[in-house]
Amino acid sequence: MLKSYNNLIKIQKRSYKYFIEQGFEKLKLIKLDIENKYKYKIKTDYFHIKYKKGKYSIDECIIKNKTYTIRIYIPLEIYYKQEVIQKYVKLGEMPLMTNKTNFIINGNKRILLNEITRSTGIYFEKEEKTKNSLCTLIPQSGNWINKLTENGSIYTKINKGELKIPTITFLEFLGLTRKKIIKSLKKDDNKLFYRENLLEKNQNIKLQRLKLNLEYEICNLIYNNLIKNNGNSDIGKIGRNRINCKLFKKYLWKDEEFIKPEDILGGTIYLKNVHFSKTKKKDDIDNLNNKRIRCIGELLEKELEPSINNIFENITLKLKKIKNTSIKSKKYDTNLLIENKFIDETLKKFLSISPLCQLMEEKNPLSETSHKRKITYRAKSSRNMSIREIHPSQYGKICPIQTTEGKNAGLILSFTNNYALSINGFIMTPFYKMLKGKIKSKKGTFLILSEQEKNLKFLPKSLENNIYKETLTRKNQAFIKSKRKHGNYSEISNNQTISIGVSLIPFLEHDDANRALMGASMQQQAINIKGKENPIIDTGIEKEILKSTTFTDVTNKSVLIKFISKKKSIMSRKNDNKLITINNKSKYEKIKRNITNKTKNKKKKEKIIISELIKKSNQKILTIKEFYKQKERWMKKGEIFKNESRRKNNVTLQLGKNILTGYISWEGYNFEDAIVINKNIIDNEIFTSMYLKNYRTFLINNKLGKVRITEKTPLLNIKTIKNIEKNGLGKIGKEIKKNSIIIGKYLKNKSISKKENLILNLILENKVKDTSVKIKKKCEIIKTKIYKYQKIYLISMMTIEKRSLETGDKLSGRHGNKGIISKILPAEDMPYTPDGKILDIILNPLGIPSRMNVGQMFESMLGLAGKNLKERYTAEIFNSNENNITSEFITYKKLIEAKKKTKKNWLFNPNNPGKISLFDGRNGKSFYQPITIGYPYILKLIHLVKDKITARLIGPYSIITQQPLRGKSKKGGQRIGEMEVWAIEGFGGAYNLQELLTLKSDDSKNRTKTLNNIINGKNLPKPNIPHSFLVLIKEMQCLCIKVKIYKDL
Structure with a gap:
């Protein structure tokens, strides 16, 4: 039972904590007690393992490209006669999870996804094609x-091999007698089955014995690998419990x-009964009863198990080589017994290469939190259609909407808002208890x-108090009509069945599920912009998302903030923090005054937090943590004291901007979801985003010559070096144009005096070579750092690039209404409202009924009312329909209120509610x-035309078709498909089309001549056959079809 459940990454923290505390249980099970020929022993104390912090902090690991680790020490005791040597030996270094549940591997933030697998146990199913019954016994390993x-x-x-063994023969070899087997089978009435089919059919005894000899040899191999070696038949506590519940009694063989x-x-x-008598039912493999989640701790423990075995094998080999004299003189170094490489290399390799460990998405706080809450199917053999489909058992546990688009649809899923995991890894969901309909x-x-939901009735959350009224009730994974007084449990919230990304969409009930999926993924692709603000209409979960991300700093305990800045925070706290978390405001103020008065003259525990102003991001997007300046402020546990917002007490998720939008067709420029925008948006830098980029160069003196960094670089003009200081580095804070030099550097060649290298002196005409660093795009330098390693210097320069909106960039709303900017109009040409406000953006109204995402209309109109009333609203994604209160009623009510208070009669027209008369600019x-106009929440997505366009x-x-390869990463060419050919045909561009399909494509003979002809000023060659x-x-x-080409027709 839980009183509250709001921490979105609590499960990941709990799993890693369990791994740290009990994950090295394999060490305790292996007994290391060895004695060699010199009669000394070595033992380990498994119950006193120690952990120490690594060399570098989190910020230092990110800056210096290191791994954030924790060191593991294990106690060793060496006994020789009456002497004992006791020492803690380093077992290895293990990557340490940060407070935000991510790892720092080689300076990059990475996370581990949760894996969903079939639980250990026994399963029964039927094959549809052959109509055979199948029983599968799944162990933990083996x-x-x-x-x-x-x-x-x-x-x-x-393992589903082709080799088949009669079951009775297999059971006899495992140690069961023929009497026990037949006695167990005789309990069933179907005597014909076990007499004619299970027993041997062959009457010829000689042939039967030959066959049995082969079967026994096969069984012997299986026995050695399956039963004799217990490591290959481990089913664990979960598998034993599930087998006992299905086949036996619960108390049998508990241990x-x-x-x-x-x-x-x-x-x-049981299989015989499933196939013939049908008294037993087959299992539903896709049911969540038969699946469990492997979290971070279990995944790391599984990877660590073979390396721990290798460590102990290595110790036994090294102990045999120790000399007697080294122990007597106590000169032997016990650290040499254990090699650290086993644990270090195994975990680093797993966290770097494994598909479950990915670079953390840092586009915005939502993308980071959603990425941490994903679950995936790892096994390729189980990627059939039945797994991808939505199952009724996923209700309230796995979101039925949010998944990836494309080939991995249905394989990468997301947890719901209020999910929880049991100790064994089974997904649970919370409910309120109901008694007599209340x-x-x-x-x-x-x-x-x-599995506990059988025969229980679950009601949706509703404010209806009539206990005799029939409502939709969920029972045995189906919906029925039942009275409220018969309900057992009730849902705790309306968004209990969906993920956090989908729950950010207001008026979700009016959207199609496909568009809701796109809306959730579009919000995760939104990037940080200059003019971002709070949405006028939110759903109430925004603040909780912020707390679990690296974009904010949250207090772990109740503290008094004494000083705060961008780089430094000083806070003090009292030892007893229980009194501070009281809900009663009057008592809370008294306690706060008493604590501050009593501790004026006493020394308080102060905690200093130093943070970097600008941090490296995996997506190279700039985010700066802002704060609200105040002399001294008392903060409770879990409050945000630094976030990315820019206003007082503004601690909510900000992804975009509320802008004035009109739904109107505009000269064909917004055809097929294209977008027309106002030029004022670009001039005011509302959707301007900032990108970080590092430029690096090395100073290495070798045989080729000496490298110098200076302002006075030979072979360069004064204009090209005007942004460089005297030390040869670019000026910090100055805006630098495209193709300018930011690091002045040249290589001075050494004179070659040897006779055999006289030819090189003749070839190298200039003794000075320019090796300066140039920038490709317009940017601004913000930081310069120099690192030294032996005689090598590394110069790193960080720049910021501003990117404003341009034609080809992608914008989106929260309802999956995405589009590409096709036209940027001056403000005087845009439509305007009766009070003179100019529209910021024009969307195509035809995209709403075809996409079935009408929720954006309610968001837009309610946003118009909120903008005029200067109010913000929290809208439920599913309305309770109490007293016929609908989304339409709420929207129109607020528009009428805005009309009366602002005296703008055009805001609401009863004949055309939600629509106004616009004027052409x-x-x-x-x-x-x-x-229809309004203020929807518009996002700028990461898909920018500057990154997409290529030539x-x-x-x-x-090799086969001789056509250019496809894709920017492969330096591919432009794709001329069927639609492009038709378009050029429609305009009569015959020669352009001929050139595209031959010389620029796969006319292998003439495309080499084309370049020579262009250089020599000759005409292009005639195209040949592609x-x-x-x-x-x-x-x-x-x-066998005879085809000829006639060229002279």
């Missing part, structure tokens, strides 16, 4: 045991965590598993029909 019914017989397979022959026999009997919220929330005339002069070609057409002819000839 081989899967499969039993298959085929032609009335039961066979055993290992037995390995597969027993009785488990295989019980599975055989919700008992004071008792707290109850976490319920999927070009001629001042009003449009023929009223138009090539030369590049690689495909190579792709010759490939087509060869393919047709392979089909």
Whole structure:
């Protein structure tokens, strides 16, 4: 039972903490007690493992490209006669999770995704094609045991291989007697089954014995790998509990965590009943009852297990080589017994290469939090359609909307807002207890598993108090109508069934699920802009998202903020913090005064936090933590004292800007979701974003010559070096133009005196070579650092690049209404409202009914009312419909209120509610029909045209078709597809089309001549037959079709 559940990354912290405390349990199980020929022993104390912090802090690891680690020490005791040597030995270094649940690996922030897998245990299913029944026994590690019914017989397979063994033969070899097997099978009425099919069919005894000899040899190999080696048949406590619940009684073999022959026999009997008598039901493999989550701690423990075994094997080998004299003189270094490379290399490799460990998304706070709450299927063999589909058991546990688009759809999922995990890794969701139709919220929330939901009735959250009224009720993963008084539990919130990304969409009930998916992913792709602000309409979860990200600093305990700045924060706290977290405001103020008065003359514990002003981001986007200046301020536990907002007490999620929008077609420029914007947006830098880039160069003196950094660089003009100071480095804070030099550097060649190198002196005409660092784009230098390693110097220069909106950039709303900027109009040409306000953006109204995301209309109109009333609203994603209060009613009510208070009669027209008369800025005339306008929340996405656009002069070609490769990363060419050919045909560009399809594509003979002809000023060669057409002819000839080319027709 939980009283509250608001921490969005609590599960990740708990899992890593469990790994630190109990993850090295394998060390305790392995007994290291060795004695060599010199009669001395070595033992380990497994219960006193120590941890120490690494050399570098989090900020130092990011700056210096190091790994944020923790050092592990284990106590060793060496006994020789009556002497004992005791010492803590370093076991290795392990990456340490930060407070925001991410790792720092080589200076990069990385996170571990949660993995969803099938739980250990036994499962029964039926194959649709063959109609055979299948039983699968899944251990934690090792081989899967499969039993298959085929032609009335039961066979055993290992790991779904082709080799089949009769089950009775397999059970006999595992130690069960023929009597025990037959006695167990005789309990069933179907005697024909076990007599004719399970027992041997062959009447010829000789042939039967030969067959059995082969089967026993196979069984012997399986026995050695399966039963004798217990490590390959470990089912754990979870598997033992699930097998006992299905086949036996719960109290049987409680402490037995390995597969027993009785488990295989019980599975055989259960499989027989599933296939023939049908008294038992098959399992639903896609049900969450049969799946569990592997979190960070369990994943690290699984990777660490083989390296720990290697450490102890290595210790035993080294102990045998120790000499007797080294122990007597006590000169032997015990640190040499353990090699640190096993743990260090294993974990670093896993956190760098594994597909589960990814670079953390830092576009905005939402993308970071959503990335940490993702779950994925790792096994490639289980990526069928049934896994990708939405299952009823996912209700309240896994979001049915948010997933990736493309080939991984349904494989990468997101947790819901209020999910929780049991100790065994099964997903739970909270509910309120109901008694006689009334919700008992004071008792707290109850976490319920999927298997506990049987025969229970769950009601949605509603304010309806009529206990006799019938409502939709969920029972046994289906919806029925039932009275409220018969309900057992009630949901705690309306957004309990969706993820945090989807729950940020206001008026979600009016949107199609596909557009809601796009809206959630678009919000995660929003980047930081200059003019960002709070949304007029939010959903109430924004503040909780901020607390779990690296974009904010949160107090761990109740503290008194004494000093705060961009780089430094000083806070003091009292030892007893329990009194401070009291909800009663009057008592809270008295306690605060008493603590401050009593501790004036006493020394208080002060904590100094030093943070970097500008931090490196994985997406190279600039974010600066802002703060509100105040002399002294008391803050409770969990409050934000630094965030990325720029106003007083403004601690909410900011992704975009509320701008005046009109839904109108404009001269065809907003066809197919294209967007027309006002030039004032660019001039006021509302959607301007900042990007960071590092420029690096080395100073190395070698045989080629000496490297110098100076302002007076030879071979350069004065104009090119005007931004450089006397030391040869660019001026900090100065704006530098494109293709300018920021580091003046040249290489002075050494004179070559040897006779055999006289040819090089003749080739090297200039003794000075310019190696200056130039910038490709307009930017501003903000930081310069110099690092020294032996005789090598590294100069690092950080620059900021401003990017304003331009044609081709991508904008989006919160409802999946995305589009590309097609036209930037001057302010005087844009439509304007009756009070003279000019529209900032024009969207196509045809994109609303076709996409079925009507929620953006309610957001836009309610935003218009909130802007005029200077109010902000918190809208529920699903309305309760109490007293017929709908989204339409709330929106129109606020528009009428705004009309009365502001005396702007045009805000609400009863004949056309939500629409007003707009005027054309070009001629001042009003449009023929009223138009919908409002203030939606618009986002700037990371898909910018500067990063997408590409061109090539030369590049690689495909071997088969001889056409240019595809994609910017491969230096590919422009794609001329069917639509592009039609477009050029429509305008009659025959020669342009011929050039695109031949000389610029796959006319391999003439494309080499083209460059020579251009250089020599000659005409282009006549196009030849494209190579792709010759490939087509060869393919047709392979089909025995005779094809010829006639050139002279």
